Amino acid sequence: MTSDPFEAFKMAQREAWKSFAPLAQITTPTAAKLVHFAGVRPGQRVLDVGCGTGVVAITARRAGAVVTGLDLTPELLAVAKENAAIAEVDDIAWKKGDVESLPFRDGEFDVVLSQFAHMFAPRPEIAIKEMLRVLKRGGTIAFHTWPPELMFGRMFALVAQYMPPPPDPKPAPPGQWGDPNVVLQRLGNFVRDVTFDRGVQTAPALSPQHYRRMMEQSGGPIVRLLQSLKDDPARMAEFRRAYEGIVAQYFDRNVVHQDFLMTRAIKA
Template identity: 40%
Template sequence: MGDYKSRGQYFPPVSAQLVNLVQLKPKEMVLDVACGYGNTAITACRKGAKVTGIDLTPKLLMLAREEEKIAGLSSINWKEGDVENLPFEDETFDIVLSTFGHIFASNQSLAAKEMVRVLKKGGRLGFSSWPSELLSERLSDVISKYNPFGETKEFKPGSWGSPDKIKRLLPELKELFFERGTIEIPCLSPNHYWNDSTHKAGYLMRIIGELKFQNKYDIIEKVRKEYLDALESYFLDNRLRFGYLLAIGKK
C-alpha cells in the first residue's frame, strides 16, 4: 500500500479549501468519497458536519480512525465501500466531497452518477483532481509507459482535471465552477523526491518491485531518468509544484 499518510501530508490545505468552497454549514450530512486517511472527512467534521467517510481499503480506514482520535473527534462514520456502488439511498447527503480519491475509479461515468445519486436536490458536490497537462499526470504517464504488468488503462485520472470532461461526466450539476491551486512540496532535489517515492508511493513501489523481480534494471533506470526529467520543470527553490483543480457544483 505504501505510506499514504506520508504522501498525503500536504493535502489538508486542499481539504480546507474544498470545505470552504462548498460553503459547508454545521449539521449538514457530508460524504467523503475515497476518504483515504480521513483528511477531508476530519476537516468537515471539525466544521460541525455529520460526516461519513468511505474507502475501499480497510487499512486506510483504520488509519483514518486513528487520525480522528488524534483530532479529538469521535462522530465520523467510517465505512468500507466503492464509489462505483455507494451503499447509500438516493439523496442521502447535503454535500459529497472527494480529495484526489474518486478520480481513480475505473468506471468514471458510473462513479460520477453514484456521487450525484446520493446527493440531495440542491446539494453540493466538490472535489479535487490532477490536470492532465501538469506534473502529477506527467509522472503517471512515465510510470504507465513502463508498466510491467501490461495493464491497459481505459481511463486516466487526469480526465477529471479537465473542466470540459467534468462537465460531460456531470451534466446534472448546475452552477459548476472551477478553481486552481498548487501544492508545494519541500525537497532538496528531484532525486530526493524520486527516492522518497520509490519507498512510499504504493503504485510506483509495485512497478519497481516487479521490474526488479524480472531483473529489468535497465528499464528501472529509464523510468528514473524520465521521472526526474518531468520533475525538473516543476522544481523551484527546493519545492516541487503540483498544480490541482477544484470543481464545485450544485444538483
C-alpha cells in the same frame, strides 16, 4: 463470486495505496481548501469519497458537519480512525467501500467531496453516477483532480508507458479528470452552476530525487509500477531518470509546486 470486471484492478489499487499515509502531510492543507471551496456548513451531512487517512473528513467534521469517510483501503481507514481520535472527533462514520458501488441511500448527503480520489476509479461514468446518486437534489459535489498537462498528469502518462498494458476492459486514465471539458461532459445535465478554480499543492523536498523516492514509497501508481519493474533494473533506472526530469520542472527552492483543478457543482 463477484461480477465486477475490475475486481483484480481494485485489489491491486488497494495494495498500492496502503502505504499512502506519509503523503497525507501534503494533502492536509489542500483538504481545508476543498472543505472551504465546497462551502461546508455546520450540521450538513458530508461524504468524503476516497478519504484515505481522513484529511478532508476530519476537516469537515471540525467545521461542524456530520461526516462519513469511505475508502477502498482498510490500512488507510485505520490511520483515519487514529487521526480522528487525535483530533478528538469520535463520531465520524468510517466505511470500507468502492466509489463505484456506494453503500448509501439515494440523496443521503448534502455534500459529496473527493480529494484526488474518485479519479482512480476505473469507470468514471459509474463513479460520478454513484456520487450524484447519494447526493440530495440541490446538494454540492466538489473535488480536486490532477490536470493531464501538469506534473501528476504527466507522471500518470509516464507510468502507463512503463506498466504492462492492462487487460480488457481497460481502466480510464485518471488524468482525464483534470481536464475541465471532460469534467463538464461527465457531470452532464445532472448538475448546474459548475465552477472551476485552481489550487496549488506544495511538497517540501531536498531534491527531485528525494521527491521521487518519497513517491516510490507512498504514491500508489508509482508503488505499483516499481513492483512490476523489480526484475528489470535497467528499465527501472530509465523510468526514474524520466520521472526526475518531470519533477525537476516543478521544483523550486526545495519545494515541488503542483497546480490542481478544483470543481464544484450543484445537483440539478
